[in-house]
Amino acid sequence: MSDYQIGEAADILQVSTRTLRHWDAIGLLEPGWRTWSGHRLYTEEDLQLALQILVYREAGVPLKEIAELLAEPGSGTQRLQHQRELLVERIAQLHRMVRAVDQILEEDEMKKKPLSAGEKMEIFGGDWKPEYEQEAEQRWGDTPEWEQSRNTQQKMGREDWERVKAEHDEFITRLIDAAQRGLTPGSGEAAELVEAHRRSISQWYEVSPSKQVLLARMYVADERFNATYQGQAAYLLSLVEAQAAAEGVDLNDVQWD
Structure with a gap:
């Protein structure tokens, strides 16, 4: 044993x-x-x-x-x-x-299954139209930003899109409130609002202060974007440009970089 x-x-x-x-x-x-x-x-x-x-x-x-x-x-x-x-x-x-x-x-x-155009329209209502996405692809489909954005969207499910919509609505509410109160561009609170806008874009692709200025100018030039921002595209541009200038951007020579 x-x-x-x-x-x-x-x-x-x-x-x-x-x-x-x-x-x-x-x-x-x-x-x-x-x-x-x-x-x-x-x-x-x-x-x-x-x-x-x-x-x-x-x-x-x-x-x-x-x-x-x-x-x-x-x-x-x-x-x-x-x-x-x-x-x-x-x-x-x-x-x-x-x-x-x-x-x-x-x-x-x-939940992570990519949403169809119809499902996106259900979430965003009139703010989302399939022809807008087609037009965007025609204009920017060969850019790195478009590729980054598409890769991000492919990983998003319904909850992610609903979050995006909620964050957008919250930003619009803050923007309108700031405009009604006459919030001065370049102020501390205005800088926070510009940063919130920059974050909303950076979830799709990398964005610099210069890119943000050019995007904000496009919002003013295209009434469809102005409608998305509840008629406050020009005010948003004033906030963005003031912050970009404070960060060293030459507003007379803004480049997409």
Whole structure:
């Protein structure tokens, strides 16, 4: 008969020596022998019992209940049969968990599915028209900014578009309020508003103060953009230009860089 020191037993069972010491301390698995110096020695029977403990533990049975199960009268075969029943139930539970995770993943994929033009129109109302997107592609389809924007959109689902719409509406509300209060371009609050506008663009592609000025000028030149900004495109331009000038942009020689 072989006896195993605690390190050897731990290696065989693939547990830590700390685990074996804990099982010993709570009376779950006491080693069959000890040396004169007090070192634990585990017998083959101890290891067989430890394997049963591991099966119960893997099945999710608390250690206290494992001790009670092992203390019940019955043969090793009966205990193994009980362990098998627990494992079968554990397998069924894991299968249910896998199905639940698959369902969550499927729902997440549906949320990230690119929206059709009709779905975008449903979210944005009259602010989104398929012909606008077609016109934009004709004008800027060969630019890096267009490619960045398209790549971003391909990763967006309905929740992302709804967030974009909500952020846009919030910005328009702030812009109108600032205009009605006569907020001075170049002020601290105006700078925050310009930064919010810059962030709204940068989620699609990289934008510099110079690019922001040229975009704001386009909003004024195209009534469709002015309508999107609730008639405040000119006021937005004044805010953007004041901030760009403060950041060193020459408003008489603005470049797309």
